[in-house]
Amino acid sequence: MxxxxxxxxxxxxxxxxxxxxxxxxxxxxxxxxxxxxxxxxxxxxxxxxxxxxxxxxxxxxxxxxxxxxxxxxxxxxxxxxxxxxxxxxxxxxxxxxxxxxxxxxxxxxxxxxxxxxxxxxxxxxxxxxxxxxxxxxxxxxxxxxxxxxxxxxxxxxxxxxxxxxxxxxxxxxxxxxxxxxxxxxxxxSQLVLYQGNFSVYEEQKNMRDRYEVEQNEKLKKEIGRLKQTAAEKAEWSRGREKDKYGKANVKGSGAVYDTGFIGARAARVMKKSKNLERRLEGQIAEKEELLQDMEYIDPLKINYQPSHHKLLLKVTDLVLSFDGKPLFKPVSFEIQQGERIAIAGANGAGKSSIIRYLQGNFTGEATGEILRPNQVATSYVRQNYEDNRGTLPEFAESHGLSYQDLLNNLKKLGFERTVFQNPIEQMSMGQRKRVELAKSLATPAELYIWDEPLNYLDVFNQEQLETMILAAQPTMLVVEHDKTFLEKVATQVITLEAPE
The missing domain is CATH 3.40.50.300 (P-loop containing nucleotide triphosphate hydrolases)
Structure with missing residues (x-):
């Protein structure tokens, strides 16, 4: 074309x-x-x-x-x-x-x-x-x-x-x-073109980032040395300026100084010092322009509270139905502490229905058995979060959350400062998704139940979540379609099968 x-x-x-x-x-x-x-x-x-x-x-x-x-x-x-x-x-x-x-x-x-x-x-x-x-x-x-x-x-x-x-x-x-x-x-600060697929891009970008980090560290050390030299020269020149007045004005010393000579010498020294200072400032500015505008991704924090319960959820022969028509064949699974169980299946197979059932919001019929200890603290990420409303401070207060923890994770998820003052209902869908996710991360919980957490999140956010989950090892039940995410974080995948 x-x-x-x-x-x-x-x-x-x-x-x-x-x-x-x-x-x-x-x-x-x-x-x-x-x-x-x-x-x-x-x-x-x-x-x-x-x-x-x-x-x-x-x-x-x-x-x-x-x-x-x-x-x-x-x-x-x-x-x-x-x-x-x-x-x-x-x-x-x-x-x-x-x-x-x-x-x-x-x-x-x-x-x-x-x-x-x-x-x-x-x-x-x-x-x-x-x-x-x-x-x-x-x-x-x-x-x-x-x-x-x-x-x-x-x-x-x-x-x-x-x-x-x-x-x-x-x-x-x-x-x-x-x-x-x-x-x-x-x-x-730039558009960067890579030849190859996403894996090639990641590999080349990581190599480029590592090189730029090394160069940045070298430049920062050199800038620090130049700034120290500039400060020392400025202090030295101020000392020479004091020579013009210091000793000549000491009462009772009996000494006689040629203040004209001292003043001329101090002026020459000061001029040389200023020229040197300007050259150093120029070198510092040149070095600072070479510093790469790196893409730093801050780690997220999760308020995970490891449970004293070994078994947090046991599902036996669960079947969910609407008007007597089952959504899937009977399904059974357990979630032990530290495990991350993923539920997979085609659209309409009943994945989100299981999440709603666990929340007590399923409107159809259910058979089977659910066993979970009393008072297990659970935190959700929902697909539908239209009820999140109000300003962020009001939202944090209404959910009993630390406003600072909520704010910190929103910043790390790429929230722009200009959006922080907006009511949640006026935010974009991507911003509202981040509020829902940040709410879950700030909620102290023993079990996290997330329904399609990656919707509206960019690849950097996804990598942040993966890094955080692998570091914190929280107990989770997750519904997600992203193959890469599941391969990295899930300890077991349960696939729902269509009823016969």
Whole structure:
């Protein structure tokens, strides 16, 4: 297709008070399958909008492309899916059916109302529309949010086998790893391009970071030495200035000094000292400009209280049902202290229903046995946290939490200071998710029960959570679709099976 050329791009939102991009330069080959990586709030979706010409900016963006963007807005989800897609773009019936087949979706889905489809089915039909013809260039923003593990694998296979290039934003590291051949990382002060998938990016970035840490340490030592030398020279010159007045004015000493000579000598010394000080300041400034603007990720803290109970939860032959229809085959498992049990299964298999049942919020029928000691302190991360409201100090007080602990973890999760004063209900979904997570981390607990904790979190946050969990070894029950996260933190995976 050609290239996208970015020259001297500068852009920032007035409300943030700083630029997301400053004099950024980049050339993107549109044949690449490019993964766009960066912390939340660094400008990934903003860059997509800039490419589409939706935001005013300084600098130039050159291309001759027709962009198509995912997720496309659906104005009337009550329509049949076929007509929803027709309202989004032009296609022949055979084209859309071909793409749905490649995505392992029955084309009959086109004749169902769009709002009757599951989140994963909606994702797949909207993705199919991006690729009905080769003329457009897809911009794909977070396609995995509503996909289970199987759905993510199907979509990853679909995108990997496409001949045309695209730009993809996703926080699922294993998904990105399977799909892309280049990574564009939005880092603190620059755009950095890597050739390869996410694993190659991580390896190269870690090497680069280690080198920059070493160089920073050398520069900091040199800057410290220069500053010490400058301070010593300044003190010495002040001492010489005192010579002009000190001894000459000692009463009763009987000594006679040539104050003119002393003054001239002090002036010469002071001039040399000032010149030296200016040279040292110049050298310090040059060294400080060389310091790399490193991406430091602070470790999170969890208020884990190891229990005196060895067994914290025992589930025997549990079956949850709606209107007499079971969601899954009978399931049994135990959670011993220090274990992290993950529940896996397809969308709709009943994973979150088990979490709701343990919370006492399940509205269907249940059979089987649940055994857990009395008064085990439990902390939750919920999928639905719409009831989190008020300012952060009010929120901390209402939940009996340390406001400082809540605030510290929010800062480490990348919360911007400008957001701290906002009521929670006015925050973005990503910010509200961080509040829910920070609340759970600050809650003193023996058992943590987390339902899809990684939704809306960037890859840096995910790595923070993994590092914290492996260090603290808390007892956990987790529902999550992210393969990399489960491989790193889960001690056992329980897969729910569909009833016969």
């Amino acid at each position: 050609g290239v996208i050329e970015i020259k001297n791009l500068t852009f920032g939102y007035d409300s943030q008070g700083h630029n997301l991009f400053t004099d950024a330069n980049l050339v993107i080959d549109t044949k690449w399958k490019l993964g766009l990586i960066g912390r939340n709030g660094r400008g990934k979706t903003t860059l997509m909008k800039l490419l589409q010409g939706q935001l005013p900016h300084e600098g130039k963006i050159f291309h001759q492309l027709q962009f198509t963007y995912f997720p496309q807005p659906v104005t009337d989800p009550s329509q049949l899916t076929y007509y929803v897609l027709q309202g989004q773009g032009e296609f022949e019936d055979w084209q859309i059916q071909r793409e749905l087949n490649l995505l392992k979706v029955d084309p009959d889905i086109l004749w169902r109302p769009f709002d009757s489809l599951s989140g994963g089915e909606q994702t797949k039909v909207l993705l199919a529309l991006l690729f009905v013809e080769d003329a457009s260039y897809p911009l794909i923003d977070e396609p995995t949010n509503h996909l289970d593990i199987l759905g993510r694998k199907q979509v990853a296979d679909y995108l990997r086998n496409k001949r045309q290039g695209f730009i993809l934003i996703s926080h699922d590291r294993s998904f990105v790893d399977e799909v892309v051949d280049h990574i564009l990382s939005i880092e603190k």
